């Protein structure tokens with residue numbers, strides 16, 4: 001009987017639907033297919049399910065460094081930061097000093113991801129990320145120089161795919177810094193669409209070390225390659241062809257990755273780009289018909305043609321660590337420095353941080369720094385438990401760099417002219433210059449938001465979508481129909497459950513949405529569960545309505561991606577607050593970030609519905625999602641004031657928020673000087689108040705320190721403190737200036753020349 005109904009269902013319902021799906025479903029390209037299967041799926045699938053299992057989130061490891069990792073952070077990383085002067089690096093030397101290069105090499109900075117068995121440091125993703133974050137708070141050039149060999153490139157590819165021979169040759173040399181790697185994929189015509197690279201190799205016999213050898217004749221024209229100008233080994237991506245069938249039947253073998261020593265005849269490196277005034281080594285590389293043996297393919301001959309899949313697999317890990325760490329380091333620096341500056345700098349006789357306009361910006365800086373660290377630690381936790389998070393890493397890359405941009409812009413605004421005027425004592429402008437680099441690399445941001453986050457995330461995370469697509473593409477009609485029928489009816493049940501869940505939770509304001517704990521976070525868990533159900537419903541219906549068309553409808557895909565991203569950011573926030581032991585002092589940060597993320601989720605859903613591809617479905621969804629209208633507001637002014645206050649005086653919360661920022665020494669480092677001024681100004685507050693009061697009583701504008709001491713208004717100790725605070729404040733508000741010759745060298749034009757035109 002059951003079989004009868006099942007067969008009726010298949011033939012009457014599933015078969016015609018399958019027929020239509022087969023007709024409208026655009027075929028997936030090989031590279032899309034590989035991207036879809038690369039990496040792992042984790043917490044994002046819970047968010048897609050509409051009823052997240054909180055245990056999964058809480059089971060992700062807490063961020064804890066081992067003793068060895070902590071010692072590396074406090075030892076060699078701190079020392080390296082002390083060797084760096086970003087002004088000198090980027091504007092004078094246009095390179096790191098030799099001492100810093102040697103230090104990086106001798107202390108294993110390039111081997112953080114290489115196992116100890118090969119001589120590397122074998123650090124966790126968290127430790128690796130903490131090192132990059134600290135370096136980024138001191139010098140973008142140094143952070144990039146350390147980051148690249150530990151990110152997507154030769155070491156990671158060798159670890160995952162290298163032959164034993166390749167691993168034992170290269171990995172110890174890379175760990176010791178005897179080899180300097182780079183990875184060359186991008187070219188003039190193949191940027192975001194990297195898989196379209198025209199660089200090619202042809203399988204042939206050639207001469208290698210005097211022997212007739214089976215190899216490839218490779219030609220390439222790559223640009224923007226970080227460390228390329230000085231690399232000793234080039235990780236090279238090219239399209240391999242075998243027209244003479246020397247390897248087998250296939251002529252078009254596909255994208256292939258090889259390790260090419262740069263001393264190989266024909267390899268051109270050395271010229272440099274100068275990206276956004278940053279002095280890290282970056283440049284083009286070319287080669288014309290360079291013969292390389294087949295064994296240089298990463299993983300050997302059997303990996304020929306698997307390059308794209310290998311890259312996609314690795315991308316998730318590198319993308320989880322590199323730019324989220326750099327962005328967090330920069331945001332923490334902004335939080336620490338801007339709060340201090342806003343306390344030291346006075347206008348209208350008040351610290352500028354006390355004005356509501358500045359306070360609002362400070363709150364955003366504090367909130368972003370808190371949230372970015374939450375994002376960084378949750379994402380590296382996933383990597384440390386063995387995930388290769390493809391969607392979460394795209395979210396982390398996009399949102400960390402965008403929030404970093406927002407934070408640096410805010411910090412620049414609060415500093416005013418102090419951050420605008422360049423020079424050795426400007427500790428912000430360089431991070432500002434570097435913003436577009438982070439936005440562009442590892443998947444340019446517009447593309448990441450519009451195509452990757454939801455486009456790939458939906459298919460990967462949805463419990464049935466990929467199964468339906470695979471069933472529709474199954475060449476075996478019968479097997480395809482059975483699989484499609486199962487997936488389609490599962491999908492319908494899933495959709496109906498989320499419809500009911502979203503309707504009920506939105507109607508009841510999320511009051512009965514399950515939460516794993518009571519207390520200050522309970523409502524955020526409930527609202528996150530409620531919003532997850534709303535998102536799952538909208539995502540599902542939109543995918544059904546648009547099908548393959550969704551790929552071209554980037555605006556809606558981007559907004560759905562934003563919604564998923566804000567759900568993830570809110571999850572990271574809750575995890576961080578729990579992992580930190582729910583400190584009372586951090587509650588304003590929890591509220592500011594939580595309220596903002598809920599507001600952004602609501603805004604994104606509202607925008608999706610306002611532009612929905614089907615008016616009736618859009619109307620129905622609005623009724624389900626917003627039965628009482630839009631209820632979430634932006635973070636309240638009161639919460640904002642409390643967050644800003646955390647930056648304006650020393651506290652454990654400020655230290656937690658900015659942990660890992662390099663402060664340095666008073667003699668050499670502007671941040672250390674700012675920190676000293678900040679503490680001294682606060683310590684001298686009481687004395688200054690007494691001085692002001694005494695002057696007011698006497699009808700004077702001000703009272704000299706000597707007079708105040710002689711009249712007993714303040715003690716000698718207080719007078720010294722007030723004097724020191726004034727001196728340090730003066731140091732901080734001072735900006736660099738230069739002689740015309742210092743700025744322009746030989747090119748200086750005299751005023752007379754300018755006026756006379758000759």
Ligand SMILES: Cc1cc2nc3c(=O)[nH]c(=O)nc-3n(C[C@H](O)[C@H](O)[C@H](O)COP(=O)(O)OP(=O)(O)OC[C@H]3O[C@@H](n4cnc5c(N)ncnc54)[C@H](O)[C@@H]3O)c2cc1C
Nearest residue numbers: 183184185186191192224225226275441442444446447450
């Ligand atoms: C400083 C620096 C270092 C780099 N290091 C390396 C390296 O070491 N190795 C390496 O191989 N590469 C490297 N790159 C290359 C980097 O990954 C590329 O710059 C990036 O992939 C974008 O390519 P593009 O600059 O050619 O921009 P384009 O691809 O021309 O893109 C321009 C704009 O169009 C948008 N866009 C493109 N397609 C779409 C789409 N379908 N939908 C929506 N928007 C779209 C992009 O988001 C971007 O905003 C580096 C680049 C820079 C600037």
